[in-house]
Amino acid sequence: MDFTPTEEQAAARDLAARIFGDLATHERLSAAGTGGDAELWKALCAAGLMGAVAETGLLGLVLLLEEQGRTTAQVPFAASGVYGLLAVAAHGSPEQRERLLPGIGDGTVVVCGAVSPPSPVRATDSGRLSGAVPVVPWLRDATHVLVADDRRRLWLVRTVDARCEPVELTAPWSAGRLTLEGTPGERLGERLGAGTVRERDGHTEGVHADVLATARTAFAGLQAGVCAGSLARAVEHTNTREQFGRPLATKQAVQLRAADAYLDTEAIRVTAYEAAWRRDEGLPYVTHALTAAWWASEAGRRVVHTGQHLHGGTGADLEHPVHRHFLWGRQLDAYLGCGDEVLQELGELLVRGEGGA
Known part of the structure; x- marks a missing residue:
């Protein structure tokens, strides 16, 4: 095992540390309340840090998240990096990768996740989802949410198609309650078949x-x-x-x-x-x-x-x-x-x- 960051990973980490240090100040965090910091999110994505995760991998993302954690910056970096960029890159169909990854990389597409079992969501084979997830971190900042159904299949749902109600957590993570009532979902990697494995x-x-x-x-x-x-x-x-x-x-x-x-x-x-x-x-x-x-x-x-x-x-x-x-x-x-x-x-x-x- 060698955990020494590559040149690319180290450069991304150092850049993230500078941006978080400059913008995630105590005064700005206090002013943000329980909401996300849109300006900081825009700066991170404009610097190419979310897009860089596609090249630096999960270890690269972990290094970036360490820098976020040091400042407790209120941006959905972990959620969109995991449930968006890495999930789609690893398991999305070619069409999904082509359509979604550029937006996730530049921050215009933000993905949060509701994948922890057991899931209260049921899905029909035609992709209609029903059920409620009481708490989804960063739901209020998201354009999409990755949802696991009771059969552990993963579906991408647009937040505009679902009912999202604000929920306050211990930490200010822009969370919400997700309610699905026959809501259309897009199966992650559906063109690869139901039995997709890695x-x-x-x-x-x-x-x-x-x-x-x-x-x-x-x-x-x-x-x-x-x-x-x-x-x-x-x-x-x-x-x-x-x-x-x-x-x-x-x-x-x-x-x-x-x-x-x-x-x-x-x-x-x-x-x-x-x-x-x-x-x-x-x-x-x-x-x-x-x-x-x-x-x-x-x-x-x-x-x-x-x-x-x-x-x-x-x-x-x-x-x-x-x-x-x-x-x-x-x-x-x-x-x-x-x-x-x-x-x-x-x-x-x-x-x-x-x-x-």
Whole structure:
């Protein structure tokens, strides 16, 4: 395994860091409220960062999402990158790729996802979908939503054809409730046939399993950035805040909490890198994606709690920047799934010998 970024991946990461650093400021994030930052999204896509994911792969996307997580920038980069660009590029028909990928790359097409099982959506063979998904992150910013039905088939639905109602989450992710009432859907890769699978070193993975594992890996990478940002703020605070004439950072208890948070953050990062690298190399990676999701859920929660705790009373201020990291960390914990549930799914796959264990 070699997680060293390629020249293209490193260049994209550095450019993303500059754009997020310049535009995702505390003042702009506070002004955005619970909505997305349209100006920042336009700047990212104009710089070619979303389109670059087609070349840099899932590992490249994870690197970009780390930079987003450091600033908690309110743009649907993870959602559109996973459920849009990577899903269509890997599993879309030639016609779908030609029609959709340019728009996803330039940001005029934004795709969010409702693919986690079990699905409340039923679909007819003619492509009419019915059911309601209570929470879909970034639905309010999306032009399309990738929906899994109860048979784990994937459908692209235009949001203008569905009923979308705003829903507020712990983190400001422009979420919504999706209601489908005989809504037309377009089967992802339908021209490739209903049995479409992806070959990986002698293993086959269903389209749904591949997209779900890709999402888990990408959002774990986002959590790595959220945790790194929270820890960086805590380190800065404890180095400058004094108690009894000495910086808080000189206290052994503070050092131990920060060290544990650092190790947790690195565990999230390296497991996300491994899962992403394996996908890009065409290797089985479903169990590795679950491992990354577990670390992001369990360790991520610990890190953002530590970041807030090390700020002392300041961490209780809802307007302080570190509180936004806390909210994002807890939202990602919930989105990736309860740690025990993820661990159970991983264990079941290992027992069956599936997922490239």
